[in-house]
Amino acid sequence: MKGVVFTEFLEMVEARFGADRVDDILDDAQPASGGAYTAVGTYPHGEIVALVQALAVRTETPVPALLRAFGEHLFSRFVQAYPRFFVGMTDALVFLAGIEDVIHAEVLKLYPDAELPRFHVVLHEPQRLVLDYESSRHFEDLAEGLMRGCVAHFGGGIQVHREAVAPAHRVRFVLERS
Ligand code: HEM
Incomplete structure (x- = not known):
């Protein structure tokens, strides 16, 4: 999975739940890649699943609700990052x-x-x-x-x-x- 998905996910977690939550879920999920995601990298899909599951446990929020909220956030970031897809x-x-x-x-x-x-x-x-x-x-x-x-x-x-x-x-x- 492209790194942009990971970086945007962790940014959303930081904005909504705070920087400590980012550290918590990285500790909980223990991603094999080490968790230092860059937007241009590519990482195993299982790592984003583990991070979302860790956030679900920490925030007592169901995974589907977190994924929907993340999708809404991600779309607004795509609007900023890829303006040419929105011309006209x-x-x-x-x-x-x-x-x-x-x-x-x-x-x-x-x-x-x-x-x-x-x-x-x-x-x-x-x-x-x-x-x-x-x-x-x-x-x-x-x-x-x-x-x-x-x-x-x-x-x-x-x-x-x-x-x-x-x-x-x-x-x-x-x-x-x-
Ligand atoms: C400008 C708009 C969009 C851009 C630039 C974009 C780009 C991307 C990128 C880069 C990925 C990651 C691919 C990977 O990790 O290898 C992705 C995945 C995905 N995109 Fe889009 N996307 C856009 C809009 C949408 C919209 C509107 C939807 C829903 C209708 C959508 C549905 C998905 C889903 C569900 C995935 C996750 C992979 C999967 O389900 O198999 N995308 N997209």
């Missing part, structure tokens, strides 16, 4: 419909070793987007947070919810204008 972009549903073929496709050019999920556009209407998420990392809660961060960035007014879908390894998100 005014609508959350249009942006999210292009996550696979436009945004993550560009991310892969920047970082050829990025481990990205797959997003399938099932339906894209002006009022409604149905997006299936698929990844061996099962970061659907992070995906939900990123979607909510995206909706907030473009001014809100869109409900995000999940629907059951077969095959079970996909997670379906339905985004509807309210």
Whole structure:
């Protein structure tokens, strides 16, 4: 997993819970890499999972809620770090419909070793987007947070919810204008 995910996670932990919490969860999780993450590095996915789990224990907050909050934070950081992805972009549903073929496709050019999920556009209407998420990392809660961060960035007014879908390894998100 790219280092930017780790550095942004630890920055969020520091901002919300304090610098001591960062030290605590690094102590608890004992990442094999040593925990001195840099944005340009690449680290095992298991290390971010262990850090999130450690934070869940320390803060008595469920992992899914932490991943959603992290996703929202991460999206706002992406807006700052990658302004060119937002040029001429005014609508959350249009942006999210292009996550696979436009945004993550560009991310892969920047970082050829990025481990990205797959997003399938099932339906894209002006009022409604149905997006299936698929990844061996099962970061659907992070995906939900990123979607909510995206909706907030473009001014809100869109409900995000999940629907059951077969095959079970996909997670379906339905985004509807309210
Ligand atoms: C400008 C916007 C975005 C940029 C620059 C971006 C970039 C990235 C990068 C660099 C990673 C890490 C890849 C790795 O660790 O190897 C990542 C992972 C991920 N991205 Fe994006 N992303 C953006 C928007 C989004 C949005 C809006 C969503 C949700 C719809 C999303 C869903 C995810 C998920 C869930 C992962 C974790 C990996 C996985 O689930 O397998 N991203 N993205």
